Amino acid sequence: MKTRRTRKTRRMAQPALLAAALVSIVGGVAQAHDDLAPAIEQAADPAATARGPGRWRVSVGGRSSLYRSAGYDAFSSDDAFGQFSATATATVLAGARLSTAVGALWEDGASSSTARGAESSLSLGRLGVVLEERFAPRPWAYAFVRVAPAWLRGKASIDDTAIAAPLETTFSTLGVDGSVGVAGRVNPGRGKVGVWIMGDGGYGWARAQPMALSPALPSADRDKAGVTTLAALAPSGVFLRFSLALSY
């Protein structure tokens, strides 16, 4: 009877955890922690139940985004934009199959092409917070929903040899990613250290950035730099991320 009651308690705790995770997405991390007292009281100890995704997790991989923005055409011959992606998460709430993790995300990438005969390049970095809800039906696999608000910083340049200095501009903005994914453990057994391969796909949004490039002249000549305005760049679009992760 005792065992049956414990399982029932866990089943009831799982929807509560999921609801708490959704609230945290909308209301922010601090509010989620403030409001989660009842759920936490019902949850089991994360260290004891993190048999699937694990308590600590780091992952590295690649992210491929599709930017259909007209402003991206000057920097790539197609709509794809690739980035290196690194994530570190910690499980903060864990049930038998559901768990909640928070962490940090860093992604960086660049694209280069030619724009009307001039070399062009765009680099884009993203530093964000990860909020992840995981569902692990098996010890070696789980699915997850991830929301990652992030700060984006970009640099665009066009090296037009018609003038003495390359055109450049930088920008920064806030954005948010939402994705769903799956992960599978690739090292057999039930050891504490797990090696995982994971993939998620979703949509990343950031506000369109005006692209006003000007020659990178020495500071003494900065006032001589005229502005060339390209179409606005919206670093938004669907993406797929493919990572290799270690869990503990």
Added chain:
Amino acid sequence: MRPRRFTLLVTSLALALPVAGCGDRSATWSSAPDGSKAYGLTGAVVLADPAANRVVALALDPKTGALAETSLATGHDVVTTTVGPSGGKLYVLSGGHQASLGDAQPDEAPRLTIVDGTTNPATKRDIDLSLLSDPLDGLAIDPTEHWAVLYAMQGASAAFVTNPNALVIVDLSTGAAAKPPQEVVLHSFGGHPESLIFPPLLGLPSGPTHLLVAQSDQDFTLLSLDDPTKPEITVRLADATAVTSPHPTQVVFDDGDPTQTDDARIGVSFEGLTTVMTLQLEPATDPNGYAPTINVTDVGGVPSAIAFVRTDGGLRLATLQPARASAVLVDPVTTLTSTVTLPAAYQSLSLVTSSAGTAPAGAAAGPDVALLWNANTTLGGVAFWELGEAAGQPFRSIETVGIDAVVDGVRDVPGMNSTLKVLSTQSSEFFVLDLSNRTATPLLSSLGVTLSVSPSGARVWAYEPGGLDLAATDLATGRVHTLRVDTPLSSLFEIAGPDGAPTLVVLQGQGGVGATVFGFDKLGDPDEASRRIYGAILTEGPL
């Protein structure tokens, strides 16, 4: 599901999504704008961008003062582009596109795009030419910019079959009074138009008339632009029994006495012939109300240039004969000739009567003054020919100016310095000729510099394509102001800014298209401090 199968699924998803979703950008992005030509208009520099089926107008933004780009779409397959005589508009003739089955690009009729560079930002309008199934590749604009005439340039037409004697007359005016484009097929005796000439407004028996002269290799045709439905008049240059036809080299016009309607004349010279032809357009009963009366005169040598001039003896057709270092004046009424010996074998002449200041202001038009140039020796320089003394003392009618160089070009100076001419030479110098006091100021330069007189007439620019240096010579004072840009320049244009102040746009075109823009200070000199550098000009988008 086993871990291995799960890994495969994730990998497949990772590979499939980017491939399925990727879209290519427009091919225009990958094309270098090497073929982009630049045209200077009154208030804008217009860059033709055929790869993107557009033109881009560069002008100063009235609010910021920065160089702003305005992209204006043209039709596909641009066949010819020309600036109108007033310098304010650009005319772009495009052939369109004939779509085949499955063609993603739809059918597009030929069209004439008119870019107005007098507005800020530049604007455009299109005139549909769907009456043409194939594009004509010749475009001529009349000096009043009321009409455009399309024709088939010899040997350059892309059409499968072309009637070279078919012309399309396009009314360029706007509003309800504008007539639709009209096709006219000239009657031919075997020839085809080689050039189209727009005479000045002529007072004909039927009233003031804008004529179009279609010059062919064996005849020329007079057509009324005011009413193209009237039958054209063709003047054959040889009789029907001749085996060969003389080839016209120059056609000139004179309206005669403004109060008379029966004395408009046309003068024609011919390749390799010592004869010239004069035609008087006299009253007639045909639908045009006039008919040409022809006189042919042997002037004793092959003329290199002809012009109608007013002498103290009346109207004459002046012919230059460099082979004999002389000029011959032909009386178009009597065909009598008189010869004037010249100090050098001049090959070109320009009438400078209005600028030479021989007649008091407000007085009736007196005898002409001609500027003779392009002699075959450096000692020739240029000479003034006073036609007021041509009949009585022709030997005293020539006055040379001490220029020790072969003058190969005479540029008019508009506006404030209209009494000046800029003379280019075959040596490393050019001259500013003052017609009023008949002096010439030499300016030394590198060999092969390109000269460009500013639209205001305030200065002449000298530059060398591919070089870094450029210089402005103030035409009023002769003061030279030299500028230097950082990368090789391709061309330069002086345009009017938003407040009418001049602005210099220097284009630099190795790789992409860049520009350096200069303003002017209160003294009228280029202002280095105002320099602004712009790059990657044709990348503004979307394309």
